[in-house]
Amino acid sequence: MSILLIKNGNIYAPEHKGEKDILVINDKIVFIGQNILTSALNVIDKNIKIIDASKYIIIPGYIDQHVHINGAGGEGGPQYRTPPIQFSEFVKAGITSVVGLLGTDGFARSLKALLMKARALEQEGISTWIYTGAYEYPSPTITESILSDIMLIDKVIGVKIALSDHRASHPTLDEFIKVTSEARAGGILAGKAGVVHIHMGGEKQGLSYLFDIIKNTEIPIEQFAPTHLNKKDEELFRQVVEFGKIGGYIDLTAGASGEEKSSKSIKPGKAIKRLLKNGVSIEKITISTDGN
Known part of the structure; x- marks a missing residue:
């Protein structure tokens, strides 16, 4: 003892x-x-x-729901690939719960390797989960489907996909509804959240798919966890405010400084102030690092 x-x-x-x-x-x-x-x-x-x-x-340890725990990068060539994050880096940052995921590269980067990295970090002392999928559609999976990944693999709590981004697969609305429905069904059957974690890019489409699904289906707004919502531009952020006002989760990226002249991003602190001023509940606002 x-x-x-x-x-x-x-x-x-x-x-x-x-x-x-x-x-x-x-x-x-x-x-x-x-x-x-x-x-x-x-x-x-x-x-x-x-x-x-x-x-x-x-304070309690931080929860970080968007971390490339097994490395990411690669845009620009292989020399830009980033290494896996070490346990000590989480401890120094006060992070004790983390969700790992793939990024742009869902081909050379492996969900199986991501899962094993999550298990290793858990054994070292922090709580870990992962999202199946990556930027592209159809979503890469470990088993035969998004649903079976969530049902059969303890650490898989949802799926990641990219929307409104030039690097994404640009799924149709029906294809995105299929991804969402699979995640929801898997979550219900496994007793998990079945999160649809969405990398939001800067294209004009913005959050339109989410508003459409909320309006025209019975899928609840809480199913979605869009991220990078302060990294793009004012047009997207106006949609973000409306999304938050009707009960949607809003995940901001900690590293968005908004200081570069060419940057359209909004600092997390300023974004939070604007959201609260416009009536968004503090309980719906989260921040993640997009680490590594």
Whole structure:
């Protein structure tokens, strides 16, 4: 048995709890309270590790739903391929839960390798999941279909696809509805979310497919998790505001600075302020890194 006592940390969980102690036994937080006595714990184990966190803020680990954990890149040639992310990089960033996915390259990059990387990171100490699919349509899968990937593979919680992007396969609306329906059915049968995680490009079509599906089918708006919604332009962001106002999830990309003269992206902080000002619920707004 290992016992860790973190003393006097300023805790957000995520609501503010004030200064409290955290008692960890093995790998579980078993108690949060004030003035936990080390003398009482010494009866259980004399080798208690104590950390003085009186000058620190303690928060839950971050959830990052869009990370190329096994590397990405390759646009421009093989020399631009990026390497897999190491466990230490997540820890330094405070990320403890991550969803891995493929990017533009769904051919040389493998979903099987992505799955094994996710399993490796889990064994090292963080929680991991993956999306099946990639930019293109038909979606690459590990088994015979999107539905069976979600049903049969524990770590697959949904599918990734790209829309409104010059690198995408430009699926028709009916083809995109088929992808969405498969993910939804797989999620229902497996007891998972069946997320449709959408890389949004900068073409004029924007979020039109999503609005069409929400209006003309019984697929709920919560099925969709479009991302990069602050990386493109004002025309897309106006659609994003409307999507959020009717209950859609909005995922912003942390690395969008909006500082380059040629950039049309919006800083995440500014994007959040605009969304809240326009009546979008904070519970519908997320940020991911698009790491590696």
